[in-house]
Amino acid sequence: MKKNEKIIFHIDINNAFLSMTAVKLLNEGYDTDIRTIPAIIAHTDGRNGVVLASSSICKEVGIKAGMPVIHAFNIYSNVKVFQPDYEYYKNTSKNIYLKLLSYTELVEQASIDEWYLDVTDYLFNTDYLTLARKIQSDIFNQFKITVNIGISNTKKIAKTASDLQKPNKIIQIFNNELEEKLWPLDISKLFLVGEKTLAILKKHRILKIGDLANSDKDYIYRILGKSGIKLRESANGIDDSKVKAIPDKLKSISREITFSSPTDNVEYILTYLMKITEYICNRLRKNNFKTENIGIIIKYENFFKKSKQEKIMYTDNTNEIFKKVKQLFIDSYRRELKVRLVGVKLDKLKDNNDLLESEKNIQLNLFDFECNLDKLKNEVKKKKTNPHKKEIDHSKLDYVLDELNQKYGTNTLKRASSLLPSEIKNKSINISANKKGITFGYSDNRFE
Template structure:
């Protein structure tokens, strides 16, 4: 019987702001925001210090709106080279703890310390990591300890800054379920509104939601199953040190000739990229358990956001369902977009994973069987008449989605 994993999620608190304080100690104790300091103050805040957050200033807020909350804020121009330097120090230190590290972003990481914990108490190990990063590298962090990545991520968010939280599956009804639904990882502003509109206000209400048909119509079948599993503490999201290696991912991106603000046009480009990525996966007999989107704005600020799944996919329709959700969650209205990208990773052999697809109590077995029969029919037709005779994907016709 496989023993439970011990997963750490380590997040640097207010990372960009923390780097600026290291770079200029005179800023300590002052309300600073990291953002481009343009004359019209229309730039988006990348990171506010905790002193600024005390005034209600948040990440992605416009600088001019932040000034309305606190006229004493200090706007600091972003220094990506500085942040990269401290990120490298952060990961170099973690590599001394274990090689089982998966980068979540420039300032966060998942560690599988199952083997390390056989020789060292997990809580003492977490305290050592946190104190060393703070005292030696001046990087304040919060740590979550749990049996999977989702719960570890949720745990690290429970105590900030400089917190350490343990979240066990047997405790989710007391520690996780009472939280508002917008506090759940993977639930952004728009998904939050959709869920509240169907009566889901807490993570516990999602975990025990009975009207699966309504939920799937509201946020999509793939996303629904993943969120319900997570809300119940279930995730097979292993720490993958190769997650962002080129060989273990398939992606595609497009740079616009001119900056774009038309969301319909941007989504049309994302659909095209999704089709390309899907075709590459299918041709290589691969499926992906992580689907992601990349957005770069006119100021060359780039974000990448992804969604992990319990069951791998490679169909364009399923992939785009997640891509569109990610775009709606993370695109800031009226932001000029320079580049968009679609990426997939945590790849596996499609022929093998098909036989071991996890059908939970939430799945409609009849629908799953129908889908499998359809795939078999398509496969037989393509074998007889060629791969190009039928293609599944997103097509644009008079502004509407059509599945062919």
């Protein structure tokens, strides 16, 4: 996979209506998981109605969605019928959507049981497979249902991938793997190839996805029109459709990290707290927000949790926020225990434009004036002590880091305090440019 290519997840609940009904019944005290027995979901007052979903046992004997219920009974007389609960499905779907927003803001709901995620800029110190496994695990632990995840550079191939094997699978097909993984598949496996299109393609001896990918463009246009051109592009990994996220306002931003083994190395823990802080502050600025409340969470090796938060003046500055994070950690840390997990949360977020508008209408009261006067005196005193010392504008530094990492790829440039010892290659700043971008070395001034 090439650097800076999109990484798109397609997430699909396995056998959604039956799985969600099973969980609902178990929560209500039903003694059997209907996913393990001959069961169907259907609107019916007896044997009338149509099958909406069926358990794997039913599918094995030919009972499928869309079949009349009477036919299902003819195939398997002891099949159990359960009524659908659309309100429950809707609420579960909404809660899963909110859960997915904790991994990336770029979440598009495609239907009641499937979502697209653009995780390109949200991997945070992990790889896409680790993130996919975490999402699978988190959804199962919280909702007791399994999901398939398809991973690709485009939405359409991610969707195609997620449908290939079920249940509870993670399948990746990137653009550099199309010839090996996608093209040998039957043409019916390509997303958006319906029955009518399939019949036309087979009539013209286009049987594999690779046949379509390597076909003559004009020929495809003649037999299928514009929709055929789109399918041909999809087979070649060409799809410029973006994940259409709902622009809900953020209420909080948080991130946690679990260590591979519990640790009492404070410098190591602080390094990861800086990594987390950099990540969530970048998200804060991307959304043009500032925060006035900073919190941390510590989970120890005995699974005891400690959380602490503190209010500050509104800011989006990484340096200011990390100072508070570090202080909260030091104040809360129990040195006799090893740490399993740490996390940082920013909440009470406010749009920067709203803050600027508010500032125009606020008059300094006497207390504010006196505080600012004392601050001004201290600043003047500092300047007199060392008139040649230039203060670093950390807010400008943040935006420079954001811009460079956006342009040249995540983690192109990082603070020294967010680097582990193994990541430091030298002790001085070293900047060089080449055709591939910019390479940076780092100083080792940690936690000053």
